[in-house]
Amino acid sequence: MLDISDLHANVSDKPILNGVSLHVPAGEVHAIMGPNGSGKSTLAYVLSGRPGYQVTEGTARFLSRDLLAMEPHERASAGLFLGFQYPVEIPGISYLQFLRESLNAQHRARAQAELSAGEFIKLAQEQARLLGMDSEMLKRPVNVGFSGGEKKRAEMVQMGILEPKFAVLDETDSGLDIDALRIVGEGINRIMRAPDRGVLLITHYERLLEYVRPDRVHVLMNGRVVRSGDIELARDLEREGYAEAAA
Amino acid sequence: MTAAFPARSQEEWRYADLEALKPVWDQFAEPMTLTVGPREKFEEVWLAGAEDVQLRRVRLSLGAGAKARIFALNNAPVYGRIEVEVSLEEGADFELMGANIGTGVSTNEIVTIVKHLGVDGRSRQTVRSVLNGKAIGSYLGKVEVARGAQHSDAEQSIKAMLLDRGAAANCKPELEIFADDVKCAHGASVGELDPVQLFYAESRGLDPASARALLLEGFVMGLWDSARDRDAIRSASSEALRRVV
Numbered sequence: 001m002l003d004i005s006d007l008h009a010n011v012s013d014k015p016i017l018n019g020v021s022l023h024v025p026a027g028e029v030h031a032i033m034g035p036n037g038s039g040k041s042t043l044a045y046v047l048s049g050r051p052g053y054q055v056t057e058g059t060a061r062f063l064s065r066d067l068l069a070m071e072p073h074e075r076a077s078a079g080l081f082l083g084f085q086y087p088v089e090i091p092g093i094s095y096l097q098f099l100r101e102s103l104n105a106q107h108r109a110r111a112q113a114e115l116s117a118g119e120f121i122k123l124a125q126e127q128a129r130l131l132g133m134d135s136e137m138l139k140r141p142v143n144v145g146f147s148g149g150e151k152k153r154a155e156m157v158q159m160g161i162l163e164p165k166f167a168v169l170d171e172t173d174s175g176l177d178i179d180a181l182r183i184v185g186e187g188i189n190r191i192m193r194a195p196d197r198g199v200l201l202i203t204h205y206e207r208l209l210e211y212v213r214p215d216r217v218h219v220l221m222n223g224r225v226v227r228s229g230d231i232e233l234a235r236d237l238e239r240e241g242y243a244e245a246a247a
Numbered sequence: 248m249t250a251a252f253p254a255r256s257q258e259e260w261r262y263a264d265l266e267a268l269k270p271v272w273d274q275f276a277e278p279m280t281l282t283v284g285p286r287e288k289f290e291e292v293w294l295a296g297a298e299d300v301q302l303r304r305v306r307l308s309l310g311a312g313a314k315a316r317i318f319a320l321n322n323a324p325v326y327g328r329i330e331v332e333v334s335l336e337e338g339a340d341f342e343l344m345g346a347n348i349g350t351g352v353s354t355n356e357i358v359t360i361v362k363h364l365g366v367d368g369r370s371r372q373t374v375r376s377v378l379n380g381k382a383i384g385s386y387l388g389k390v391e392v393a394r395g396a397q398h399s400d401a402e403q404s405i406k407a408m409l410l411d412r413g414a415a416a417n418c419k420p421e422l423e424i425f426a427d428d429v430k431c432a433h434g435a436s437v438g439e440l441d442p443v444q445l446f447y448a449e450s451r452g453l454d455p456a457s458a459r460a461l462l463l464e465g466f467v468m469g470l471w472d473s474a475r476d477r478d479a480i481r482s483a484s485s486e487a488l489r490r491v492v
Contacts, residue, residue, distance in 0.1 A: 092467065
């Protein structure tokens with residue numbers, strides 16, 4: 001589903017990714033772990049097309065299409081979703097308006113019928129309920145005045161509404177308390193665990209992986225995948241630290 | 248007796264379209280006077296009309312502990328001016344949220360003079376301008392803190408978005424402080440949309456043009472988030488924005 005091969009990328013002319021290769025088949029959840037500065041977030045931004053992240057070598061294909069040749073909004077319409085590590089505030093625009101316009105833009109790009117205001121509100125309220133978010137919050141400006149945990153939960157509500165084929169989740173677990181972590185973990189399973197969907201889960205900690213059991217765990221260090229394994233690898237990392245486990 | 252016609256050498260008229268003003272000056276020469284009594288609350292929404300030249304000149308006095316909030320859309324086809332001179336007694340609170348939305352060769356300006364006369368007063372002015380073509384949008388904001396008006400807390404936030412090379416924004420904060428224990432802050436920026444917000448919107452599926460339009464809407468609509476009665480000003484500004492973007 002997602003095929004990354006020998007990917008190199010720079011940020012401000014500094015090499016951050018130094019040859020990442022990854023293959024995530026449909027139906028699987030892969031976790032990427034790694035210390036600070038190892039290139040995890042850069043990988044997420046490169047996959048979603050953030051300006052300022054230059055790919056210098058290698059390829060990334062998504063559902064057999066050249067992902068790197070697509071604009072960010074085209075990647076979204078193709079079914080790619082990025083869960084932001086630091087969700088962005090947009091004053092003056094309510095969550096309902098933001099997500100309805102986004103979803104309908106994706107539907108237009110895929111030549112699907114658009115949702116009416118009523119249909120959309122029903123969908124949004126249902127997704128908010130499933131993730132334990134007060135649906136009144138959807139009337140507020142995007143992420144304005146939300147706590148760190150509320151923003152992360154709202155990212156998952158967005159994912160539930162947009163129903164991507166593939167999600168790259170960048171430290172979705174940071175800033176969540178234990179109960180919220182469980183709810184978010186269940187949300188990821190409910191929305192993304194399907195034979196035709198996939199997830200790349202970027203995290204520092206092993207705890208979220210106890211809720212969202214990954215099929216594979218990869219360790220990223222210095223812009224490269226240095227080790228891959230199953231969930232036992234994540235448990236080793238939690239116990240021994242990166243330096244030890246990746247050696 | 249009609250007040251003398253303003254001259255460009257007067258600071259508060261520096262960016263005005265005096266030619267457009269001349270024929271209608273008699274109607275606007277005298278500012279309207281409003282008084283909000285002690286501990287009373289006042290909130291008003293000012294919408295733009297359809298006339299080529301539109302002025303609103305108000306002198307507002309706030310008694311001790313009074314609160315006033317004004318939400319103003321300035322969007323005249325030729326010349327629009329919103330002018331508020333406000334005096335704050337002890338503990339009074341004044342907020343102005345204003346937008347200049349200009350197109351063509353229009354001039355729209357917001358001018359405030361905020362006088363902190365008593366202690367513990369609080370004032371906020373937030374002005375957003377969206378301009379295309381050769382439109383001019385200005386904000387001139389003066390804050391005067393009188394001797395003895397300790398713990399005055401004044402803040403101005405001014406931002407402008409220019410959509411064409413010929414458009415121009417002026418912002419001029421001015422402080423005159425005669426007390427030594429006060430907080431007066433101001434920030435101004437003229438520029439581009441936030442690239443991080445743009446990327447966030449595009450990553451959700453909006454093409455660059457739609458993302459820009461949405462963010463410009465938010466740039467202005469954020470002003471009205473706290474208004475009690477915001478439907479009319481929201482729809483008037485979204486209509487004005489549609490003509491500009």
